[in-house]
Amino acid sequence: MSAPAPRTFAEFFAGIGLVRLGLERAGWEVRFANDIDAAKHRQYEGHFGPDESFVLGDVHQLDASAMPDVTLATASFPCTDLSLAGGRKGLGGAQSSAFWGFHDVLKRLGGRRPPLVLLENVPGLLNSHGGADFAAVLTALNDLGYRVDPIMLDAKWFTPQSRLRLFVIAKAVDDDDAIAPEELTPSQLRPAALVDFVQRHPEIIWSCAELPDPPAASSDKLADILEKLSDDDPAWWSDERAEYLLNQMSPRHRADADAMIARRRWTYGAVFRRVRRAPDGEKRSMAEMRTDGLAGCLRTPKGGSGRQILFKAGYGRYAVRLLTPRECARLMGAGEFTIQGSNNDALFGFGDAVCASVLTWIGDNYLNRLTSECCSPRQLELFCR
Template structure:
């Protein structure tokens, strides 16, 4: 398979878990390749190149059954001012489409494209429709699901996955008959039904595991009380005082508890003021790239009449992405940026097994 926008290789880990082999990886970020090779070892198949430049060199791309593309989400999120798929980093999608066009008949029979669910509403749905139409234009019938990493790990990370099949040997195109399900919530179905003239190949993968089965405290390290990872008392109290009344009441109950309990905190600006927002449902918030002062997730541990605060470390963030045991050989922020910009290993492995494999098997059978 081919892995575009490969980052630090978490999609590779998911595909390999499902029995796929990566024969080419591509990204333009040297710091992500450094992390990738720190974990996997020397990787001559990793091409460090801009996708727009690679599109003009199709001979560098080997023939494969599947291509996965997790193109930048920057301009599809609030952080990127919702500029959309035609601007900034998110316009890299068109470089990927151009590469497929230049591959000609060597285009992979299967595509899997991943991005944030904000793609569904970007430019009132026009960007999602443009993506689907572009895939159709390259000969792919399409399908789409939303899968949350919280089905596998204690992190809220819903992501949109769009499947492309060049020769749809199975499935249907009865888009009007779709009903809300664990993988196709109402907003996804509405976006799919609002895309006129799209060629679909709908299939019915099973429901994913129940969300929230794994809890935050199961993936945490437990540094000694005198570890420098813990914030000073003054800094921990300052965070506590940044909480709203509602969140402070929750924190106070945790502090008064007879056992340790855990929550995560992000700082957000509310009405021009920096606030600390506490989450205590056993699921961490979505990992982000650590840009600015609010991108890193904070652990809040409380009980026995006290509270302790520290940042989540690289190993914990790896576990939140389903990449337990990932060898981090770079500085911390570089690792956190790589994980925050990646796709959950378990989500990829599950989709590969339950969604991609049936299509791959049908394509192979049709070719014999």
């Protein structure tokens, strides 16, 4: 067989296309994309334009024979069933089981299987069902001929958003820079829990690369990505609604808010509403605010609780509104993204996406080096036997 063009990829569970956006910055070219969500597809096309390589539909029903040859397949498969919100059903859940649809596509590609695979999901995958789900994912990749390397990256190293994610880079050939599992030590990219998992599973075929340290923190803070809205912009909540939020805060968060209000400058906090058990034993909605210059992890705004709220305070005053879609785009490393459709569609799209800046770092510091090692005709011939 002939080798696919270097730095070409197929993007599964593409969403609005932020994996594509991040990898394109690192010199990669998309040849195929797939997602089941029509609203996200419209946003994808709103930014990238109409693209015949995008197939809208269920990953379980894709025609593998119609897929082009590529160097890399990416899969940000649904995380819902790996979280508390999804009842921690794991890979057997209705949504997160989509991984097996992706795996089946790789299997059916046979000799045209990409020499590189990149998975992305929430850190909860590491511990789902006592680690059995993560082991099943890695073993399934091993069974297709891939060696695996898990790493964790946080969006806060690149943008002012706390968003830790688990990535797996799967390679058709061994990596000359691989570290023996027993020699791994905890690091920024591989924290202690991840190293422990690797070392407790010698049956998995690992290939953990030596990698540079990512940035320690983003140079931007929450205030730096905010849109400049006038005081009378309708996005700001009414005084009554803002006061209600303030009164939902626990004593600790209320003290932070009062201190911000008293300052002789504007400062900003990011607020989520969460259901907590009060001292009287009753469950109630509480407003929790972080004031460290970071937004919390963007989420899909299901039921309203996932909407992130901006708290602006100073000079004896305060004001409250939701983060705008443009601000969410900036937090996802996609400030230039063309936003179309309703605000709700945009917030869903960004809440489900991957931080584009993280993907650029992975491309520049990992995938680009691997293309010269995994994509030669000789290596592909060995892999596809």
